[in-house]
Amino acid sequence: MPVTKVLTEGIGELDLCSMDVYRQRGGYTQWQRALREMQPADVLALAEKSGLRGRGGAGFPTGRKWSFLPNDRNPRYLVCNCDEAEPGTFKDHMLLESVPHLILEGMLIGAYAIASHHAFIYIRGEFKRGYEIFCAALEEARRAGYVGANCCGSGYDLEVTVHRGAGAYICGEETALLNSLEGKRGEPRLKPPFPAVEGLYRKPTIVNNVETLGYLVPILERGAEWFAAVGTERSKGYKIVSISGHVRNPGNYEVPLGTTVRELIEIAGGLRPGRRLMAVQPGGGSSACIFEEHLDWPYDYESMAKAGSMLGSGAFVVFDDTTDFVRAAHNLVRFFAHESCGQCTPCREGGNWMERVLERLVHGRGVAGDYEMLARVSGTITGLNLCPLGDSIEPFLKSVMQRFPEQFKSRIAAVGATA
């Protein structure tokens, strides 16, 4: 089985929330080495060479993202996105509560790479426990001189601020996150300007996911070649996949990118006895389903895109033959309708209307034309919004409507009945 432990090494066995335990295993040596032996540009080059791509959902190459920062503008900020709320994703939650020092070290290295002197971590409001754990870790690291003025005696100043959200999925979108961090409603901003040019407090800002920043530590330790040696052509390295749904051992599994869909299901213990696979949602609530014919496809960015879906944040939800896909679609559409920030009419109204239609289908009270109308409205919403939330309503629904049309059509009440 291809399970590999890089970021997840020691989790469940050691108390890695303790700085002493983390240091005994080499913790903070990469941060010290970066300060002592490397220039920010060296760290950036290393990230580029490693092929590391953003692990939060978009999969954008990390080094290239950093290179968009204008050279001559200061201050500049690094923001670690720990607002994990994509349905089916639970890796950052685990990392935050299990390896806070690793996240912090990754943040310090990332901030140094972009020559920032102030880094922030935005933690989902619901992760109150994780917030407390991270704050305690930060205090320990501050006392040890890793954070603050003159880090490790290097002359480099780097402050870290922990910011807790207050319940809003949309704040995982980077510009909504920045608004929220500025003390405003978490409404996404129009892009461009991109955060790299005008982000927090209108200053150049890089927003990176927890897992992305975490991988900087082993990349510094073992080299860009080590990371780039695994994975596929354009999906390098490892990924923590959050496997849930109808598998026997749901959990977070760290694997090389390119592990097949079938292997992932097997890693998580396979299906329950006597059950048949119906679909997998491979990249969180925003992604389209893949099916039996994709079982031997590699799980990487390009293959999932080719299969009509995406790798997203690595939330891998398995559905067996007990699944009611009308209910499942209603569940996700209701989620997006609930989480819409309300700025764009197609997303705000479209989501709510689709939720109502799906609700009547769930109760077997659909009316003639509902099936076609769902397809038409979801297609109308897509592409007309400021941020990807509105565009996330369609993929799952469309994929299961095409695959299991009878589940939808059988919920349409007899002719003559009204909703």
Add this chain to the structure above:
Amino acid sequence: MTQREKNFPELLERLRTQCTAIISQYEEKRSALLPMMHLFAQYEGFVSPEAMQAAAEMLDLTQAEVEGTVSFYTLLYRRPVGKYMLQVCRGLACSVNGAEDIMAYFREKLGIGHLQTTPDGLFSYEEVECLAACDRATCMQVNLEFVYDLTPRKIEEMLDAMRAGSYEVAAMAQTEKPGETWSIPQDAQIADGKKSRGADGVARPNNAGGVGDASGVIMLDNIINRKVYRFTGTAERALAEPRALVDIVDEEAASAGH
């Protein structure tokens, strides 16, 4: 004046140093708004109007800016809540693993629905979106502490322990008696005499309730039901009663024979 309101100035003085420390962490002080609201709620059990006003003064914001921001976030309760906030995950991974039954069990045991508080003020109940613990489905949070792998028996024991005051998670501060709900849209619905019945009772299609929303509804209904509406109401009425707009057009449509 309630006891809480009388106590507020003293609380404010007690927390002022902490507020200053929070503000100093940011380049622009408005960033301190959410952390300050979390801080006050920790002592008052909810985000009180006085706390919002104090934040507005300390951060040089208008009260509208503060309330407009606070109202965006589901964890900032602007009305008092129960001592135990029970938030059950209704996300997809929990849902395919029995969350519907777990939620039905909660509703039955507590005798209340989504976004409601028990009359004794002990429990508030909400069905929330994915809590990022899908490997331990079905899951919930009690005062933001996770509880995993829910079963009816586990729930029963948990509720008993809370009633006996022996539950492992501390009760939240409660400085004012909670009403039937802390959700402001639902509150309005209850005041209208439309009693909420669980999750189905949430106002739709949009809780924001502006003219823009109604126009969006009409636009989409045009697409969805292929209906053409003729609206003859006055603009004044639309502004005064934005949510009535939909009903007007429905009546119009009905009388026009659609």
